[in-house]
Amino acid sequence: MIPLSYYLVFTLILYLMGVYCLATKRNMIRLVLGIEILINAANLNFIILSANWKTGFVDPLAHSIVIISIALAGCVSAVALTIVVYAYRHYGTLDVRKLKRLRG
């Protein structure tokens, strides 16, 4: 049996890759993809921990949470991309580092 810590390390690396994408990338659409990576890492963590109680058994509560979470991630991306389109129309650029002022 593969010990639990391997799976958790995997999720952690995925999470930190999502955070790296949010911290470094300039393009707004890449930031939305970074949020997607983060949500996927969290979902994977749920599934991993649900299979860990007894060998041969799985806890379906975590799966139910993940199903809702995937649908919500889709909604979040849709709304976020709409906002990115708005920002592009207003500022003329997709660079997130140009959005420094509070006044539009």
Place this chain on the structure above:
Amino acid sequence: MLPYSPWLAWLIPIIGSLSVPIIAKINGKLRDWLSFTFVATSSIFTFSMLPDVFNGRSAELQVQWIPYFNLSYGVLIDPLSVFMASLVSFIGALIMLYSIGYMAHEEGLTRYYFFMLLFIGGMIGLVMANNFFQLYIFWEIVGLCSYALIGFWYKKPEAARAGMKAFIVTRIGDVCLLLGILILYLNTGQLTFSAVRNSASPLSASLLTTVALLFFGGAIGKSAQVPLFVWLPDAMEGPTTVSALIHAATMVKAGVYLVARTAIVFPSLSSEYLLAVAGVGAVTAFMAATMALATFDIKRVLAYSTISQIGYMMFSLGLGTSGGWLASQFHLMSHALFKALLFLCAGAVIHVTGTRDMRQMGGLKRYMPVTYVTFIIGALSLSGVPPFNGFWSKDLILEECFKLGGYMGSFLFFVGTSTAIITVAYAIRMTALTFMGEEPNLLKGKKLCEAPNVMTVPLIVLASTCVASGFLQPYFIGFMSQILPRANELSIASIEALPLTVSLIALIAGGLPAYIIYVRRSVSPETFTKGRFSRYLYKILANGYYFDSFYNYVFVKGVSYISNWSRKLQTGILNVNMIAFIAAFLSLLSFFFAALEGGV
């Protein structure tokens, strides 16, 4: 007592305030008169409770709210709460009647009536609450209404700033009050007045002192004592009816009510607490009276006068005797009546002349006779001239100080007398500058006539209560002393000779110079403002002992300097914020790393 009257007394104005926006859509006039009828109905209910309590039947009704935290809401029907509720509703009804005429040509009246009704309901709920938590909820409601009504003309920047200042300064007091309530709850587990008074296990003296001092901190904020008085003079930017109701007759008395209730409810009051109360009250009374001498805005004079008279009430409560307690409550009643009268007369003057500056007024007694007579009655009550009610109540306070004796009693007697001298002086100054003399040029062009009837009727009613209520002193003492725990050493009826003569001499000592300077105009006040040494005294008084500038420099300018300086740390770029997030995550992890893997 009418059925359900303790609940209806404060529920009717609140429900009325919620229905004002709906009624305003139907008709404007209907909204004005309906607001007045709501408050009048509430006052009928509160007055109906008076005969029962007078015959000695006090009660407490309670409804369970959250049993786990021991929280319930209820009403307490005992002499102090019924007295204050009837005072608030009576003066509130008169002021609502007055404001129908005063605010006739303003816009945004729906907002005004909403907040006035909410305020009256909140104030009556405050005095009828039976536990400290409910008192705190209504305290906050009243503070909110005060903020909204001071900033009623929000388009004027001074008014908006004054509203914010009032809210923030009283907030400091509210934090102290909340701390006191929390400490009381955490140590004893109950908050109702009867539970604290009759608590089975005796509460430690240090706990009681701490809680009582924190409650007094809340009272300092709400009742505008030193050092938190700076909001009240600026709060005069609101309409005059608001100043009359909230900042003269009712809301600033909430602090005095809290201190009075503390004196009843707590089993014992330590001498440090009494010293603090008396000291703050005495200092405030004297300082505010001197500040009133140097102000030219008629409403600011009345604001400083309010602060000073509440200082009287506080140091009378700080005497610690039953007589002092009764004297302060009696002075509360007289002060509410004559201060509301003075503010309403000032409102009539402002309504007619259009200005608040006393230097631009004068000679109005020909044109506004009713206002002139009632203003003189109010000013004489304020000064403590017999036979008006101010004389009876102020003399009672001074007698109690004299009877106490010792260091504190004689010091407070001295402070009270010297403040009385200054009070007479500024009262005469105010009257003479406004009504006597000849008119300045600015007024000659305006059409000056008496205020409309709907405004003068409350003035006449209040003036007659000022004249009559002084003689109700024995009934008042009998009514209120049922509530006191140690009511056996009362000897109020006797009038001592020495305090009486001293206060009459004080009247003459203060009145004569003011008469010479302001009524006869034989000595110009310029000798004081421009004289070689008195010029500095005048500057100190006119700037309010520099309290305002100190607070402005330390808190306003200081905080904005710090925030401007730290604004440079924030770039507003998402990437930078996420890098800060990773750095924080890393530092947290390293902390765990160092804690767990100590040896590796």
Place this chain on the structure above:
Amino acid sequence: MAFDRIEAAGLILTVLAVMVSCFLTAYNDFPAFQYASHSNPYMVRLTQPIGQEVSKFMWENRGLDLIAQALVLLGAAVGCLVMLRSEREGGRLE
């Protein structure tokens, strides 16, 4: 490529964070795991296909969640369509 301070800082910090956190996760147990409850009546045996079992569970015990999620999805779709209206057709909501 021009030297970009933010990218460099992000890269270094992320690599450090990955190393430290992986080290901590691999060699320590999470104390919270001891407090988890092991007596869940809905545990599914792994012999049956997980997809079928989880769908059965969702429909029977979490029906309201599914309906709410459908509403949220619909709301998000409608909101995006409203926001993406252009100036010429339909006009923008002020």
